Amino acid sequence: MNLTAKLDKVERQVADLDLRRIIESPLLDIVIGVGLFLLALDRLGAFLGYLNALQVLAAGLATLPHILRRRIPLVVVALTALGALGLMLFGDGNVFGLSAPVYASGVLSAYTVFRQTSRGTSWLLYGVVIVPFLLVVWNRFPFVAMSLPLSWAAALAAAAFLADVRRSRTEVRQAQADNLEALREQAAMGERARIAREMHDVVAHSISLIAVRAEAAPYTLKDLPDPVRTEFAEIATSARETLGEMRRLLGVLRADSGAETVLAPLPGLERVRELIEGHGGDVDLDIVGEERPLPQAVDLSAYRIVQECLANARAHAPGARVSVELAYQPNLLSIRVADDGPGPASDASGGHGLIGMRERALALGGWFSAERGPNGGFLVHAGLPTE
Incomplete structure (x- = not known):
């Protein structure tokens, strides 16, 4: 296997890796929540030199609820805020400012709330609830430097902005998907x-x-x-x-x-060799079984499928070698067209040509598939009932 083939294989593996499933996995939330809790205890212990039960409880409230942030985000935000206040009450006020895990847990939980609410609601929540809450904390605990609520306000504003950006990207992708679906239809x-x-x-x-x-x-x-x-x-x-x-x-x-009337006679498989000769590339034709007259609808659809496959090969795999197999079975005509080109793109979702071939096969009560070939390239396989 040469370097190009290896790189192509790695690229396909990366494309097939569903990172969204990993990121949104409940197991990952558990790992992050427990990790933040242990990190918070380590930071607090290193700063204070000791830990009591109330501080451990406050650290747990500020970090462990992260495990459920996707299911009950509002409750998680409330528990995280309560835990942060507990750290301020039961320890040195500066400890809260030095505890990065508390920041991370609070920002992630707030981001989830912003992400699951509408754009207007998220910014309203930020301006009406979060900012006043931070001001109350600053006035209630005079030992807290003004930089602390300001840094929290900036971090949560960034979380709201990122949630807004992701929401916009999701809306754009949904609109694109709807438009693509309309074009397909x-x-x-x-x-x-x-x-x-x-x-x-x-x-x-x-x-x-x-x-x-x-x-x-x-x-x-x-x-x-x-x-x-x-x-x-x-x-x-x-x-x-x-x-x-x-x-x-x-x-x-x-x-x-808006189609015009076409008066030319309809083609059939008797012209498939003429079609292959006009392809302009290397094409192997293999006839399996004994050729026999087919119903005209089957004959026409088979010709159109082979024609579309060769057109796709010219457009998407120029220079690739194409093999066409027509297998005459007792009650079925099997069509198999494969090439040794680069194969389907990782984001390929089916072009108009594939739609047309599938429609033809299904209209006759047959079946159709289009996928990456076992040895690379692109493979189209269709079956057309002949009776």
Whole structure:
């Protein structure tokens, strides 16, 4: 494995690592809460030279509630403030100022409250509750230097600002996700309209044959009873009416999608070799099983899927070698297209081409998958029922 391949593997592993799950894990909150508590005891013991039960209790109230800050953030903030006041009451006032774990616990708990409330509520909470509380503390404990409540106010303001920034980023990501979902749905609807137009041509041909044969039957079959002639006439009439309804439906689809009428004959797998020759790269075609005529809808969809796979390979993996496998099974046509390119991007969420291929396969009652290949690259696998 060369250096480029190793770096690509490491990059994929980092991309697959869900840091958000780790950061938001309850176990991490437990570790941080216990760690802050032990650090607070160490700092207090080093400064005072001794610890009593009230100081240990106050340190616990100021730090250990961090474990539950995501579940009951308001209660945790209240307990943290109570613990900080206890440290001021039962120890040297400067101890509170020197205890970084208390700062960390208070700021993290306040950040969680800010994060879980609306933008207006968080800043209202800061201005109406937190700032007056710090002023009361400063007036109640004259030995506390003015720098202490000011530093707390600055730290909590920073926490509110960071929560506001993260909230804004979350809103932007949500808006982007909603917009992407709308684009996907629009692409899917457009592709369904295109599929419907092509299926119309397939079905219209068959219905036209039914109508023609039903009309010709009384002339080619001699001595038909009158009821049979009437039945053939009704079949021909129904076929013509059905054909007319389909054409009207097709007109609505074309009007909605703005598509122009295409008069060229619909392609099928008989043209797949021509398609591969026009790809302009290395393509291996493997036919498994005995080739046989397929229903026109299956034939057309298979051709479109191979066509889209080759187009994707040209766009996203230029120069890559592509292998196309068509496996004729008793009741299924299996299509497998793979390349040895860089594979899907870590943030890939499915393009319009993949949407179209999936829609075609599902419309025929088949299945479709698109993923990284077992040896790298990109792999598309589809199955189209033939009966």
